[in-house]
Amino acid sequence: MSIFVNNETKVVYQGLTGSQGRFYGLRNRAYGTGVVAGTHPKKAGTDVDGIPIFATVAEAVQATGATVSCVFIPAAGVERAVVEAAEGGVELVVVITEGVPAHDEARFYNRLRRDFPATRLLGPNCPGIITPGECNIGITAGEIAKGGGPVGIVSRSGTLTYQALYELKQQDIGVTTCVGIGGDPVPGTTFIDCLAAFEADPATRAVIMIGEIGGAEEEKAADFIAKEMSKPVVAYVAGVTAPPGKKMGHAGAIISGSKATAKAKMEALEAAGVRVGLNPTEAGALMAEVVAGL
Amino acid sequence: MDLFEYQGKQYFARFGIPVSAGGVATTVDEAVARAEKAGYPVVVKAQVQVGGRGKAGGIKLAADGDEVRTHAGNILGMDIKGHVVRRVWVEHASDITREFYASFTLDRGAKLHLGMLSAQGGVEIEQVAAESPDAIARIHVDPVDGLTEDACREWVDAANLDPAARVGTVDILLKLWRCYVEGDADLVEINPLILTPEGRVHALDAKVTLDDNAAFRHPEWDEFRGLEELDDRERLAKEKHLQYIGLDGTVGIIANGAGLAMSTCDVVNQVGGAPANFLDIGGGASAEVMANALEVINTDPKVKSIFINIFGGITRGEEVANGIVQALGRVAIDAPIVIRLDGTNADEGRRILKAHESDSLISLPTMLDAARRAVALAGGAG
Numbered sequence: 001m002s003i004f005v006n007n008e009t010k011v012v013y014q015g016l017t018g019s020q021g022r023f024y025g026l027r028n029r030a031y032g033t034g035v036v037a038g039t040h041p042k043k044a045g046t047d048v049d050g051i052p053i054f055a056t057v058a059e060a061v062q063a064t065g066a067t068v069s070c071v072f073i074p075a076a077g078v079e080r081a082v083v084e085a086a087e088g089g090v091e092l093v094v095v096i097t098e099g100v101p102a103h104d105e106a107r108f109y110n111r112l113r114r115d116f117p118a119t120r121l122l123g124p125n126c127p128g129i130i131t132p133g134e135c136n137i138g139i140t141a142g143e144i145a146k147g148g149g150p151v152g153i154v155s156r157s158g159t160l161t162y163q164a165l166y167e168l169k170q171q172d173i174g175v176t177t178c179v180g181i182g183g184d185p186v187p188g189t190t191f192i193d194c195l196a197a198f199e200a201d202p203a204t205r206a207v208i209m210i211g212e213i214g215g216a217e218e219e220k221a222a223d224f225i226a227k228e229m230s231k232p233v234v235a236y237v238a239g240v241t242a243p244p245g246k247k248m249g250h251a252g253a254i255i256s257g258s259k260a261t262a263k264a265k266m267e268a269l270e271a272a273g274v275r276v277g278l279n280p281t282e283a284g285a286l287m288a289e290v291v292a293g294l
Numbered sequence: 295m296d297l298f299e300y301q302g303k304q305y306f307a308r309f310g311i312p313v314s315a316g317g318v319a320t321t322v323d324e325a326v327a328r329a330e331k332a333g334y335p336v337v338v339k340a341q342v343q344v345g346g347r348g349k350a351g352g353i354k355l356a357a358d359g360d361e362v363r364t365h366a367g368n369i370l371g372m373d374i375k376g377h378v379v380r381r382v383w384v385e386h387a388s389d390i391t392r393e394f395y396a397s398f399t400l401d402r403g404a405k406l407h408l409g410m411l412s413a414q415g416g417v418e419i420e421q422v423a424a425e426s427p428d429a430i431a432r433i434h435v436d437p438v439d440g441l442t443e444d445a446c447r448e449w450v451d452a453a454n455l456d457p458a459a460r461v462g463t464v465d466i467l468l469k470l471w472r473c474y475v476e477g478d479a480d481l482v483e484i485n486p487l488i489l490t491p492e493g494r495v496h497a498l499d500a501k502v503t504l505d506d507n508a509a510f511r512h513p514e515w516d517e518f519r520g521l522e523e524l525d526d527r528e529r530l531a532k533e534k535h536l537q538y539i540g541l542d543g544t545v546g547i548i549a550n551g552a553g554l555a556m557s558t559c560d561v562v563n564q565v566g567g568a569p570a571n572f573l574d575i576g577g578g579a580s581a582e583v584m585a586n587a588l589e590v591i592n593t594d595p596k597v598k599s600i601f602i603n604i605f606g607g608i609t610r611g612e613e614v615a616n617g618i619v620q621a622l623g624r625v626a627i628d629a630p631i632v633i634r635l636d637g638t639n640a641d642e643g644r645r646i647l648k649a650h651e652s653d654s655l656i657s658l659p660t661m662l663d664a665a666r667r668a669v670a671l672a673g674g675a676g
Contacts, residue, residue, distance in 0.1 A: 075507065075510070076510055076511065099507045100507060101478055101505055101507045101508035101511075102400060102478075102480060102505045102507065102508075103437065103475055103478055103505070103508070104508075106400060106405065106406070106407065106437040107437040107438055109405055109437075110405065110406070110436055110437050110438045111438050113405075114436075114438065139607075140607065141606075141607035141637070141638050143638060144607065144637060144638060155553075156553070157551065157552065157553020157554070157556075158551050158552075158553060159549075159550060159551025159552075159553050159554035159605050159607075160551070160553035160554055160557060161553075162605055162607045162637065163554065163557075163605055163636075166605070166636065166637055183552065183553070185400055185402050186400070186402065186405050210553070212553055212556060213556070215402045215403075216402070216403055220403075236557075238553050238556040238557045238560060239556045239559075239560065240559075240560045240563060240564075241541070241556075241559040241560050241562075241563045241569055242556060242559070242572070243539070243541065246539050246572075262560075278560070278564055279557065279560065279561045279564065279661060279662065280557060280661070281660060281661060281662060
């Protein structure tokens with residue numbers, strides 16, 4: 001079992017004909033992902049290494065039964081691409097592209113929330129989602145992940161997601177699904193969405209959550225964990241030493257005001273019964289203890 | 295990108311938001327010329343991106359040319375909380391009946407835009423929010439619909455401004471909304487927004503933060519660049535497209551990915567050291583990018599050791615290791631380097647590094663061990 005994607009998932013890649021889209025689309029296929037189509041408004045009828053290209057997501061969905069779209073479109077075209085995917089009828093849109101303008105992001109998030117409530121958005125600016133051994137959508141290196149569960153991962157940071165997968169693999173702990181929600185100010189999928197899905201997934205028996213400075217999503221997640229979750233959660237929050245007012249790489253990683261600091265987030269999580277590691281390795285070790293006690 | 299007040303006012307003016315007549319000056323003579331044009335009395339305002347200019351003596355009223363000369367002379371070159379004043383904005387002084395506050399920004403919790411309007415302007419809005427939250431009228435605006443005139447009018451009514459200010463405020467807020475959305479700003483703030491004795495409403499200050507991600511559709515932003523308050527090292531990093539933020543410590547940090555870079559700073563701190571910087575070289579770790587990063591760190595005299603923390607994902611360990619070795623061949627580094635390489639093919643990468651190991655190039659397998667060594671090489675804490 002897993003959340004959001006599995007070995008039956010069929011994916012259409014918007015931007016498959018571009019250099020990034022092609023590189024990762026073919027890598028994902030080599031991993032075993034059901035990469036069934038690509039789109040390009042002017043290249044319908046052609047193919048990328050045997051993967052058929054359609055003019056629109058709607059046509060790709062109709063022809064292939066794809067239920068997920070992965071967006072590798074340059075930032076300027078992401079808003080249009082996301083709406084096209086939702087109109088095409090996919091259940092999940094994974095936006096890998098970084099550097100999407102905040103106003104575009106706010107607009108397409110709300111457009112989906114209102115007009116396409118059945119479509120889940122993941123990202124933008126995220127590494128994607130992987131159910132190890134079954135389906136890898138995005139830019140995660142699949143070989144660093146061990147499949148099978150019992151741990152679910154949700155993370156705001158790309159490289160720390162890889163770090164978490166790797167730490168667990170070193171401890172010989174398997175992962176059900178690993179979701180990178182991305183570090184942008186308006187993430188389509190939140191910690192709470194993933195925590196709720198992991199809580200409902202019988203194969204997931206514990207969850208690692210990796211947060212960072214900025215916003216209040218970790219605090220909200222802490223509240224959710226305290227009230228709604230029966231499964232143990234281990235967390236790490238990056239940015240204890242980050243100075244206020246500076247963007248630490250991610251648009252969302254900025255301390256504004258007295259909240260949003262790593263310390264405040266760690267305290268909120270601990271108060272909710274979450275075991276918090278002071279670094280990724282420590283979080284991995286804490287998870288090993290949790291898994292041993294399951 | 296944060297704009298200076300004068301740039302913000304120029305940006306406001308593009309959207310028809312009324313601001314005082316004035317001009318920017320970098321010399322005393324220029325300031326006098328701007329004042330003559332704006333008409334006395336004038337206000338001479340230091341252009342720095344830091345709060346508390348007034349208290350620091352960076353904002354002065356001048357009745358004539360001699361006074362402009364005196365004040366501009368004092369303010370230019372002044373150090374306000376570490377920011378050296380290089381420009382002053384000289385504008386016609388306004389008579390003020392009332393001061394209000396207005397802003398738009400993204401409410402990340404609600405995932406909607408948030409407008410704030412208050413009859414208590416001229417002070418920090420955080421202070422108003424803490425002391426009398428009811429004094430702020432808030433409006434959530436759906437990004438799909440935008441701010442309608444009716445909604446704007448209701449919002450202004452809710453703020454209990456002076457009746458004489460209402461029509462003018464509605465007009466300005468609709469223009470400010472356009473500036474926020476079409477101008478791709480993360481924040482637009484007018485504090486104070488003033489009502490004059492003649493019943494006019496206009497922006498006496500301007501705080502604008504532009505969304506760097508939208509720069510591709512705003513060629514007009516080029517004029518704002520090059521004037522940002524960056525030190526030489528930050529400027530060099532920016533030219534090399536590296537995410538660099540200077541900190542106060544002695545351990546130089548290079549990592550791939552923002553989260554890992556932040557985490558690396560944290561671990562250094564945790565083992566008793568202090569990071570000299572945050573530096574994210576992005577997903578890969580090619581020789582060129584690594585050489586650029588080392589070059590930036592090498593210009594920092596505070597740095598006593600360098601901690602390179604790379605997690606190889608798609609970029610394999612041996613490629614990363616070769617990149618580091620090549621980079622070291624290109625840049626002569628003063629401080630000792632500790633490398634932690636992990637991830638895909640980490641063992642092969644470490645073998646390559648081992649062949650080049652010396653007292654000033656040490657490879658350690660874990661983040662904590664590497665951090666401890668880097669901190670020890672930097673002479674411990676501080």
